[in-house]
Amino acid sequence: MSGKRLLTGIKPSGSVHLGNYFGAVKPFQELQNAHDFDQTFLFIANYHALTGRPTGSDLTEMTQEIILDYLAMGINESKTVMFLQSDVPRVTELTWMLNNFMSVAHLERAHAYKDAVAHGKDPNVGLFDYPVLMAADILLYGSTHVPVGEDQKQHLEMTRDLAEEVNADCAKEIFPLPESVIPNRTGILPGTDGNKMSKSYGNTIEMFADEKTLRKQVMAIVTDSKRPEEPKNPEECNIYALHKHITPADDLAEIERGYREGGLSYKESKEQLFESLKIFLEPFRERRHDLTNNSDEVRRILQEGADIANAEAEKTMRKVRSELGILSYSDF
Ligand code: AMP
Numbered sequence: 001m002s003g004k005r006l007l008t009g010i011k012p013s014g015s016v017h018l019g020n021y022f023g024a025v026k027p028f029q030e031l032q033n034a035h036d037f038d039q040t041f042l043f044i045a046n047y048h049a050l051t052g053r054p055t056g057s058d059l060t061e062m063t064q065e066i067i068l069d070y071l072a073m074g075i076n077e078s079k080t081v082m083f084l085q086s087d088v089p090r091v092t093e094l095t096w097m098l099n100n101f102m103s104v105a106h107l108e109r110a111h112a113y114k115d116a117v118a119h120g121k122d123p124n125v126g127l128f129d130y131p132v133l134m135a136a137d138i139l140l141y142g143s144t145h146v147p148v149g150e151d152q153k154q155h156l157e158m159t160r161d162l163a164e165e166v167n168a169d170c171a172k173e174i175f176p177l178p179e180s181v182i183p184n185r186t187g188i189l190p191g192t193d194g195n196k197m198s199k200s201y202g203n204t205i206e207m208f209a210d211e212k213t214l215r216k217q218v219m220a221i222v223t224d225s226k227r228p229e230e231p232k233n234p235e236e237c238n239i240y241a242l243h244k245h246i247t248p249a250d251d252l253a254e255i256e257r258g259y260r261e262g263g264l265s266y267k268e269s270k271e272q273l274f275e276s277l278k279i280f281l282e283p284f285r286e287r288r289h290d291l292t293n294n295s296d297e298v299r300r301i302l303q304e305g306a307d308i309a310n311a312e313a314e315k316t317m318r319k320v321r322s323e324l325g326i327l328s329y330s331d332f
Contacts (some may be wrong), residue, residue: 006031006181007143009045009085009134012062016069019189019197022245025073027183031147032079035181040080041141041309042070047085047092048133051126066296072288073207083305086138090313094136095129097320101165102132102158111154116295120172135159139175140313148180156180170323174316189245192221194238205242206282208288214281218274230267239269247276 008028032040046063054062063084075082085091107113110131116123131154138146138159148156163175166259188196191203198204205217221238234240234256243255255272259262291298321328 004035004145005039005041005141005143006035006037006145006147006209006303007041007043007138008147008318009043009048009137009179010066010070012049012059012066014062014065014199015195015206015208016073017064017199018242018245019165019191019204021073021207022189025070027078028147029074031181031183036122037145041143042075042080042082042087043085043137043305043309044070044083044314045085045137048130051124051130053124054057067302068088068288068291071209071290071291071298071301072283072284074287077301077305081305081308082301083309086304087302087306088140088309088313090310091133091136091140092318093139093317094291094313094320095325097135097326098132098135098139098162099129101162101169106161110158111151123147132162133157138178139163140316142176142312142316143178144176145181146178153180156269166320166323174319174323190238190241192217192238194222205277207284211278214277218270218277221270221273223266226266228268229262231262232259232264234259237266237269239266239273243269243273243276246273246280250283251276275306 010024028042044063044066049059049062067082067084068302071077071082107128110128112130113123113128116127134155135158139157139162146156146159160177163177166175167173191197191201192205193201193203195201197205206213211216221242223237223239226232234243237259239254240259243252247255251272255264255269258269320326
């Protein structure tokens with residue numbers, strides 16, 4: 001295996017919001033454009049989602065939605081091999097093999113598992129083993145680069161440890177050691193209450209909500225109680241924090257002046273944000289609408305992705321099986 005390969009996974013987990021676009025999709029596109037990767041893989045991590053025990057119908061729906069969401073948000077399938085994790089079940093085969101190179105003590109130090117225990121939960125084996133499945137995701141495709149946030153650094157370290165251990169055991173390079181690439185983050189996008197925008201805080205502005213919901217979400221942005229004519233510091237305002245991402249530069253300068261000089265009410269600022277958002281979101285919505293009516297196209301993208309991913313996976317697994325002495329009838 002050769003070349004620079006970027007891999008990233010997305011867990012299906014409900015309606016995508018502006019934070020997902022500015023914190024995940026856009027940095028991913030920028031990474032793709034800034035580096036000359038030979039191949040880029042993006043998979044929907046539906047096996048990973050099982051650790052949270054969603055119902056089958058919920059997971060089905062979330063998986064279908066997230067594929068449309070990410071394609072509509074601009075994942076370009078001509079540059080990216082996009083596939084469903086479960087379309088390459090070899091990843092579970094590799095997980096099982098890697099499990100034998102990972103100590104229980106090491107997994108007990110993983111943040112997600114430690115957090116769950118600290119909160120009095122009784123984690124299932126899936127959650128405990130999550131870092132090994134993640135290592136398999138990365139190593140199966142010979143990935144050399146993985147975009148990671150702070151919270152994922154430990155998992156990537158575990159992946160590198162596993163790769164080194166297997167390579168040392170086999171006295172050859174079965175897996176390249178993946179490196180982290182730090183995406184050019186726009187920073188944390190605040191939600192309508194000023195905390196990090198997150199589904200779990202109920203403070204999101206969704207990418208694909210209908211206009212009525214979008215308006216409701218914008219109008220719910222929390223502000224202080226300064227009167228319209230009072231000067232305001234835009235840098236302390238949750239509305240302005242979103243304007244900065246969405247509103248075109250000229251309009252933004254005007255809004256900033258309105259804040260600093262006074263005369264712009266929070267209500268007006270919200271109305272303007274709502275208008276900017278409608279314009280900003282329109283092309284994403286149109287693409288999503290087109291895709292919703294074109295399941296043949298979605299199936300084609302996922303099938304082509306799965307075919308490429310499976311071919312790479314099989315190359316890796318042939319080597320791994322052979323090194324570990326795992327036979328098939330065809331070996332007799
Ligand atoms: P989540 O929806 O929490 O699973 O996050 C999926 C991706 O979106 C991750 O790469 C996050 O870093 C990114 N993301 C989620 N919320 C935000 C936010 N408020 N600001 C920036 N990035 C975010």
